[in-house]
Amino acid sequence: MKISRFLPTSGKVTAGLIIVFIFALIAIFGPMVTDYAPRQTGNPPLAPPSADHWFGTTQIGQDVFSQFVHGARISLGIGLFAGALSQVVSVIVGLVGGYFRGLADEVLYIITAVFLVIPGMPLLVVLTGYLPTRGMISVAIVITITSWAASARVLRAQTMSLRNRDFVEAARASGESRLRILFAEIMPNALPVVASGFLFSTIAAILAEAGLSFLGLGSLTTVSWGSMLYFAQNSQALLAGAWWWFVPPGLAIAIIGAGLALINFGIDEYANPRLRTGKSRAKAVKGSGMRQTAMSSAAASAEAGAAEGGSTVRSGLSDPSNEEASSPGVAQAAHEQVRASAEPQLRKPDVPGDPVITVRDLVVDYPIAEGTVRAVDHVSITLHRGEVLGLAGESGSGKSTLTNAITRLLRSPAEVVGGEITYHRGVSRSGGSDRGDIDLLNISSGDLRALRWSELAIVFQSAMNALNPVTRISAQFDDVVKVHRPGMAPKARRELAKVMLEKVGIDPERVDAYPHELSGGMKQRVAIAIALVLEPDVIIMDEPTTALDLLIQREVLDQVMQLRDEYGFAVIFTTHDLALLLEISDTIAVMQQGVLVEYGPGEAVHADPRHPYTQTLLRSLADLGANV
Numbered sequence: 001m002k003i004s005r006f007l008p009t010s011g012k013v014t015a016g017l018i019i020v021f022i023f024a025l026i027a028i029f030g031p032m033v034t035d036y037a038p039r040q041t042g043n044p045p046l047a048p049p050s051a052d053h054w055f056g057t058t059q060i061g062q063d064v065f066s067q068f069v070h071g072a073r074i075s076l077g078i079g080l081f082a083g084a085l086s087q088v089v090s091v092i093v094g095l096v097g098g099y100f101r102g103l104a105d106e107v108l109y110i111i112t113a114v115f116l117v118i119p120g121m122p123l124l125v126v127l128t129g130y131l132p133t134r135g136m137i138s139v140a141i142v143i144t145i146t147s148w149a150a151s152a153r154v155l156r157a158q159t160m161s162l163r164n165r166d167f168v169e170a171a172r173a174s175g176e177s178r179l180r181i182l183f184a185e186i187m188p189n190a191l192p193v194v195a196s197g198f199l200f201s202t203i204a205a206i207l208a209e210a211g212l213s214f215l216g217l218g219s220l221t222t223v224s225w226g227s228m229l230y231f232a233q234n235s236q237a238l239l240a241g242a243w244w245w246f247v248p249p250g251l252a253i254a255i256i257g258a259g260l261a262l263i264n265f266g267i268d269e270y271a272n273p274r275l276r277t278g279k280s281r282a283k284a285v286k287g288s289g290m291r292q293t294a295m296s297s298a299a300a301s302a303e304a305g306a307a308e309g310g311s312t313v314r315s316g317l318s319d320p321s322n323e324e325a326s327s328p329g330v331a332q333a334a335h336e337q338v339r340a341s342a343e344p345q346l347r348k349p350d351v352p353g354d355p356v357i358t359v360r361d362l363v364v365d366y367p368i369a370e371g372t373v374r375a376v377d378h379v380s381i382t383l384h385r386g387e388v389l390g391l392a393g394e395s396g397s398g399k400s401t402l403t404n405a406i407t408r409l410l411r412s413p414a415e416v417v418g419g420e421i422t423y424h425r426g427v428s429r430s431g432g433s434d435r436g437d438i439d440l441l442n443i444s445s446g447d448l449r450a451l452r453w454s455e456l457a458i459v460f461q462s463a464m465n466a467l468n469p470v471t472r473i474s475a476q477f478d479d480v481v482k483v484h485r486p487g488m489a490p491k492a493r494r495e496l497a498k499v500m501l502e503k504v505g506i507d508p509e510r511v512d513a514y515p516h517e518l519s520g521g522m523k524q525r526v527a528i529a530i531a532l533v534l535e536p537d538v539i540i541m542d543e544p545t546t547a548l549d550l551l552i553q554r555e556v557l558d559q560v561m562q563l564r565d566e567y568g569f570a571v572i573f574t575t576h577d578l579a580l581l582l583e584i585s586d587t588i589a590v591m592q593q594g595v596l597v598e599y600g601p602g603e604a605v606h607a608d609p610r611h612p613y614t615q616t617l618l619r620s621l622a623d624l625g626a627n628v
């Protein structure tokens with residue numbers, strides 16, 4: 001495990017950590033290097049900084065440096081203690097209320113709301129007035145009482161959204177105790193909120209202590225940055241020109257506050273792996289761990305087969321347990337090894353229509369901290385009008401990267417480093433002359449918006465996520481139609497939505513339903529109907545039926561094929577299910593480690609697979625069939 005993976009990638013976070021580290025050193029070691037006790041008098045009064053007194057002296061001859069370093073211990077100590085205490089209260093109130101709901105939640109929520117509306121500083125002042133002692137712990141407790149509510153409210157909302165997620169349901173179903181679900185399942189997902197709450201409470205506590213001490217309400221027998229400011233102000237240090245007395249504590253409070261705020265920027269980076277460039281690892285884990293399909297196991301045997309033949313095809317980043325394979329060199333070399341192990345087998349597709357999309361020599365890289373992942377390596381394919389192009393390949397082989405490049409949905413850090421993608425507009429449905437070609441990689445964002453959906457539509461893997469849960473189906477059709485057919489009347493749009501629903505086998509009266517009122521299969525059909533509503537030339541379907549059971553999958557696919565016959569759109573269909581692809585595709589493209597290893601007419605690929613990887617995939621299918 002490399003330490004560099006845990007180092008912050010952002011300069012802001014590094015700066016924040018350095019600041020906090022320096023102050024921690026000052027608080028820990030500072031008191032050891034000073035010759036003076038913080039309250040010791042007898043030195044020359046109001047002496048400016050000198051070799052004897054680095055930060056000068058106070059009006060009664062105390063050493064300011066000594067007070068500053070001792071004060072650092074107290075101020076930081078109170079900040080951290082009150083910050084931690086306030087988070088403990090927030091976590092308990094937020095998690096318990098958000099998870100258990102009911103009366104407990106109502107009571108806790110009312111208390112939280114009351115604390116939120118009471119202004120913090122006046123409450124602090126009142127509470128400190130009633131303190132039996134003004135010790136630092138008492139001050140920290142008072143600060144906690146006034147600062148826990150904001151974070152508790154955010155945590156409650158987060159818990160409410162997490163409590164219905166599948167992994168929590170699964171934990172409940174597996175019999176985990178409520179306490180465990182709260183603290184082992186939900187809490188880790190809420191950690192970014194807790195961590196950022198902690199940082200802000202710490203800053204607030206340092207400021208509150210300084211404020212209270214400055215007002216003379218803190219513990220004036222203890223040296224803190226706040227009490228230094230109090231005495232400096234009471235002795236009119238400003239008028240006396242003794243800047244060295246109040247500038248160090250004032251500046252320190254400002255700098256440590258900035259440092260903690262800068263660290264807060266880093267929390268998201270750690271909480272969300274996608275924000276870190278090491279996303280490929282996360283994807284690889286997901287790919288190799290979660291989707292154990294026939295294809296990925298077949299890929300494993302393909303590798304074994306290749307190894308027997310003398311050349312090894314490594315799965316590169318797709319095996320997280322393999323440290324060697326995860327190293328950047330191997331990641332970069334994986335596609336080269338695929339090419340070296342066997343020549344790609346590319347045959348001309350056997351489709352009558354004109355080309356509608358041509359991908360030529362496309363190369364897409366993901367530069368990550370550990371090196372560059374070449375996700376698509378010199379891929380060329382042609383999609384013809386009305387053609388169903390089946391895109392197969394193990395998880396992580398580059399299918400989504402290829403289709404996302406076509407739809408221009410690639411996300412950072414993806415970089416298209418070579419090749420062309422051309423959309424051939426052809427003649428319009430109403431006839432006329434050829435409308436020419438569009439260079440998809442260099443299209444303007446305005447043209448891209450106009451093209452997407454009206455000519456190039458997408459059906460995402462999970463309709464569950466693609467449909468907005470809080471708007472009716474009719475409104476979701478409207479979203480698309482209004483943008484591209486601005487002149488269409490609301491009534492006509494509603495009728496169009498109904499027609500489209502009927503086409504995908506859904507009762508048109510369900511047009512006013514919300515997504516949660518539909519079954520999984522129905523939702524996927526709605527997603528397909530929305531993709532079809534503007535009669536596009538091309539639909540990209542990224543594993544559109546994976547989440548459905550076999551019977552529904554079959555029904556949805558039959559429907560897609562019927563609609564294809566009716567509308568004549570071309571489809572790029574991505575799936576792990578090779579058997580399904582063989583059945584529906586005119587052309588098959590098989591990818592491995594970003595390389596297009598087999599390409600050709602579906603029947604020809606089925607009858608005569610030429611690449612060892614495709615052969616193994618098909619053999620494993622045959623074995624599966626034999627075993628059933």
Ligand SMILES: Nc1ncnc2c1ncn2[C@@H]1O[C@H](COP(=O)(O)OP(=O)(O)OP(=O)(O)O)[C@@H](O)[C@H]1O
Pocket residue numbers: 277278279280281283284287317366368373374375393394395396397398399400401402411412413414
């Ligand atoms: N944002 C990213 N940063 C770094 N590497 C990435 C990123 N997205 C994808 N990759 C890498 O690019 C390669 C191709 O990934 P891609 O998602 O295109 O594969 P896929 O065949 O669509 O996989 P799946 O079927 O699991 O969706 C993989 O090695 C993956 O780890």
